[in-house]
Amino acid sequence: MENIQIHERIGLTGASSFLTTLVLKRLAELSTVKEVHIFDIHSPSVASSKFIFHRVDLTKDEASAEIASTLLENNVTAFIHGSLFSGPTRRKSYHHEVESIGTFHILNAIAEAQIKKLIVHSATFVYGAHPKNPNFIHENYELKFQGPSFVKTRVDVEKQLEDFILNYPECAVTILRFAPILGPNSTNIRARYFMSGIVPKVLGYDPLVQFIHEDDAVRAQIIALTNNIKGVFNIVGRGILPLSTGVHMSGKIPVPFFSALCKTFFSAGYATRIWELPSEIVPFFQFLCVADGKKAETELGFTAKYSSRQALKSMIEANRLRQIGFSVPSSTLGEDEAYATSQGFQRIY
């Protein structure tokens, strides 16, 4: 137990993202945490006396200096970088600015303030969905700068982090690559896929998919914070299931599209707001992108409580309840609030 570390003052970005909100809830309960400094443009939806909010725009040039000075002033020892998106968004250039430039500023600030611990919320989609992927992708799999723009942006972020790890070995960097997070409250792109009445799919492709339950994701994040272990970890749920099994579980009508026409159809539907699935996500419905969670199990000591199937099931069940008016309390509405509210999500303050 010599690995256990106590961080009293923590810095954090991306307070309104889905995972970070859940993490904030847990941090508010943890007695070892005294102060949480939040750097964001919107104040967090979770309230606690521990939280100190600093309005910082990560896309502006002053961000580095502002964050660094606050971190130095308050003796912050650990930092959670959570302002990374869970999938493609409608504002592409803003998406790139927040992820890529935001990471640049945060790394600058951490280097200046000499923070000892950095945790980054990444995702397994950095590996990209490609027919040449192995069935289980290890953490040391080489990231390729290819595919849709949200993957490229994330690869860029990971490259920056790699560079940072090389040049600043005194900072313990933990990169958590989460599988798509599903749970009663999730509104990310994979959850939206199972929410709409008609589920578009690619004719003849049925990849294996993998999810992680939101509770497991939060637990992994807290374990990473309290243990002094650095490295890259895939945080994934137990087991896998074919995508079509998921569709049949949700009980929605699958509509197959020819793979050649898929991109056109998906982008047309996205532009006209018929569905919330951009064409960039299509390869993830065609090819494998499954990560191996063994390293997290052996080194980090994290084992998922829920299997991929259970995570999906909990999401589908909560969704059915929501449709008939039983609102499942959710502290967060994710990245697209308008969409989440239209689906019956209610924010509980």
Add this chain to the structure above:
Amino acid sequence: MSTSTAHKEKNKHLSANDSLQNFSNQVFNIRRMLIEQFSRIEKDLQNKFTDNQEKFATKEELQSVIGKMQEFRQEIEKTFTTSESNPLEPAADEFFTGLNPFNLRRKYHEFSLRLRSEEVDPFGYDPIFDKFVSPLLNFFYIKYWRVETYGISNIPSEGPALLVGNHSGGLPYDATMLKMAIQREHHMHRDLRFMVEDFLFHFPFLGSLMNRFGGVRASQDNAQQLLENNHPVIVFPEGVKGLGKLYRDKYHLARFGRGGFIRLCLRTRSPLIPVAFIGPEEIHPMIAKETSISRILGLPYTPITWTFPWLGPLGALPLPSKWSIHILPPIDFTNFGPGAEKDRVLVYKMSRMVKEQIQDTIVDKLKNRRSIWFG
């Protein structure tokens, strides 16, 4: 004789009823033992029957003995397995009973969920789907290609095994038939996993179909993980070069890669079993490769056979050649020290040896073959 042993076993169970765990273990062990013994006797008799070596009994008498044995076997299977019938027939009945436009969607989802397993294997293998397609594959195995398998006992009854074979025939028909052979004739009925070329995963249907059926994308990582999970795995070191063989090059093994399969064995210490397939090289007699138009379409080449582009999709049917699969004795890798996989000379020499062994077996068996279609 056999009934009395079965009764004894049953009595034993009744007395050892105190711990459930113990009991179920015992049942499992006894079941395995009985099945092993039965299949051994059965196979022995079958061999004697086909060779007609046994002079003390007539063919009819032997036939009746085999019939009796099969009856006993079924009885034992029935007593020791839980009531697990074919999942499809009752599902199909249920689908049509009480069907109306209002529950159509629910019935559809329930029916589709019944055709697949709760959770697939980490590599995508679905046992229920396997059961679903096995009638068709049985037809191919027994009636269409009339596969004869020799040396099935060379495959170990447990633990990993790397099978290496000669490749041909466009789609992995050869791997599928070997899988059927092991499932039908091996005494432990093991499930073989096979490596599928990358390019199949680019096409719709084929990739996911192969995946549910036990195929895994060909890569070192995947093969190693499968071997570490104690699966028998077949690899085709010829790869796409083997699939793209012209008819005039049939049974001439193409280059054997860079010895990746030897390195795999050295790393995982699993035995290597060479396999020679006779017959699959003639199912798609490719006389030429068309490249210029298929380049434009983004394909490496289009095969041209006697039938293929001319008869349309009908021409893509494989021809009914007579197959035989020869499984050779395993090569042991447990004696090599750590780091042996880094020895280039060793890897190269072992790879050459395996290739020559397969090639020699093929030549040897082709010597005795009179006809492509009737063996």
